[in-house]
Amino acid sequence: MLHQPIAIPTASRAEVIAAFSHALDLTEGQPAGHCIRTCWIGMQVGRAIGLSDADLGDLYYALLLKDLGCSSNAARICELYEADDRAFKAGYKTVGTSLASTLHFVFSRTAKGGSLRQRARAIGNILLNGDAIAQDLIVSRCTRGADIARTLRFSDAVCDAIYHLDEHWNGSGRPGRLQGEAIPLLSRIALMAQVADVFHSHAGREAAADEVRRRSGDWFDPALVDAFLAVSASPTFWQVLSSPTIEGRVVRLAPHCSDRPLDGAYLDSIADAFGQVIDAKSPFTAGHSKRVGDLSARMATAFDMTADEVRWLRRAAVLHDVGKLGVSSAILEKPGGLDDREWAEMRDHATHTRAILGRIGAFSDLADIAAAHHERLDGCGYPLGLPGAAISRHTRIITTCDFYDALVSDRPYRGALPVDEALRIMSDASGTAIDPECLAVLKASVDRT
Known part of the structure; x- marks a missing residue:
């Protein structure tokens, strides 16, 4: 079988990271483009206070990647609050700063729709352990985000900004309870820019400006609030923020000193980093993306694909489930069968x-x-119901590896299956769901491990 050489498209790091930030918006339940808009806001503030080009470069990526670790607490939020993690996160961001408003939100959303006993148990746990729960959730998120940024070779300033995103000027934030200027400047800007975009998307420009002003000296550095109010006084600021072309504007904002063309190795690193974001969404998928990627690469080599094609296919395999960031953990973690609504949401991940x-x-x-990794040779797959002839060998390899790894791994509804049993189940699906030739290569690949 002949294989075409795989060309690496020309792109900058800013373009790729900005586009990937939409995946982070999904896991936070935010309207598409939230990280992009946050970057626009934060960069205007950074320029207004006279940051150097180098610091602006660090700020730029801290803003785009501020939510890099957010998938890591999704399953825990779902478990603790017995709620849709994406909806819970989105709603929580619009809550005011008072303890009363926070408690009202948490109690009204916890185990909503559950029995009185179920709600009492969940709320009682939060009342008893609330501070420890909040600290654990934020430490998990911040640590994971900073670690992934580090694997992407960003500076310590970017990693620290992500780690300390939730610190408050008055010392009431997390994870370090830092206060005032002890909080990294980039973190201070990022948190304020995030809140401004959330309230702008939720209730408009006046609500955004009012909320930033209200939190001055409390959550936010007063000097940064003044800078925000100054730059946002221009109608152009809000026009750009609402423009459908804002992503292109933000990509062009990237300081040249911090950007660079991408090579194959860095594209691999980006794929692997977002594979970690995907897998952090559920404890049942830890390492799944990498395993599917590595096994797909091994199978592609067995099919005599070129080194470039093997590398290209591995990236696709690592990223095959990136759409699951848009699926509620209540569905991903459900131990029983899915109802029609839940199944429709699950299918949407492709x-x-x-x-x-x-x-x-x-x-x-x-x-x-x-995206075609759930298509079937018999035409009964999703999302498009493609006939077998329309499913490429590349996809057939990913499908086979994904099927295998799911069987031999723990899932909410069952434990991991032995390899022999998994291969038997796959043999039963050969020719309908799974390509027979790919299955034969998989068996040979598994035998060598």
Whole structure:
């Protein structure tokens, strides 16, 4: 079988990271473009206070990647509050700063729709352990985000900004209870910019300005609030923020000193980093993306694909489930069968995968390959119900590896299956769901491990 050489599309780091930030918006339940808009706001503030080009470069990526660790607390939020993690996170961001408003939100959303006994148990746990729970959730998120940023070779300033995103000027924040100027400047800007965008999206420009002003000296550095109010006094500021072309504007904001063209190794690192974001969404998928990627690469080599094609396919395999960031953990963690609504949301993850990868120039040629991993040879798969002839070998490899790793790993509804049993189940699905030739290569690949 002949294989075409795989060309690396020309792209900058800013373009790829900005486009990938839409995946982070999904896991936070935010309207598409939240991280992009936060970056626009924060960069205007950074310029207004006279940051150097180097500091602006660090600020730029801290803003785009501020939510890099957010998937790591999704399952825990779902478990503790017995709520849809994405909706809970989105709603929580619009709550005021008072203890009364926070408690009202938490209690009204916890185990909503559950029995009185169920709600009492969940709320009682929060009342008893609330501070420890909040600290654990934020430490998990901040640590994971900083660690992933480090694997992407960002500076210590970017990693520290992500780690300390939730610190408050008055010392009431987390994870370090830092106060005033002890909080990294980039973190101070990022948190304020985040809140401004949340309230702008939720209730408009006046609500955003009022909320930033209200939190001055409390959550926010008063000098930064003054800078925000100054730059946001211009109608152009809000026009750009609401413009459909804002992503292009933000990409062009990237300081040249901090950007660079991408090579294959860095594209691999980006794929692996977002594979970690995907897998952090559920404890049952820890390492899944990397395992599917590595096994797909091994199978591609067995099919005599070129080294470039193997590398390209591995990226698609690592990112095949990126759309699951848009699925509630209440569904991903459900131990029983899914109802029709839940199943529809689960199936949508493949469509999300196509949309996310399709908007990233350097990964757009992976979109259809990765998003089709639940298509079947008998035409009964999703999201498009493609006939077998329309499913490429690249996708068939990913499908086979994904199927295998899911069987031999723990899932909410069952424990991991022995390899022999997994292969027997896959043999039963050969020719309908799984390509027989790919299955034969998988068996040989597994035998060598």
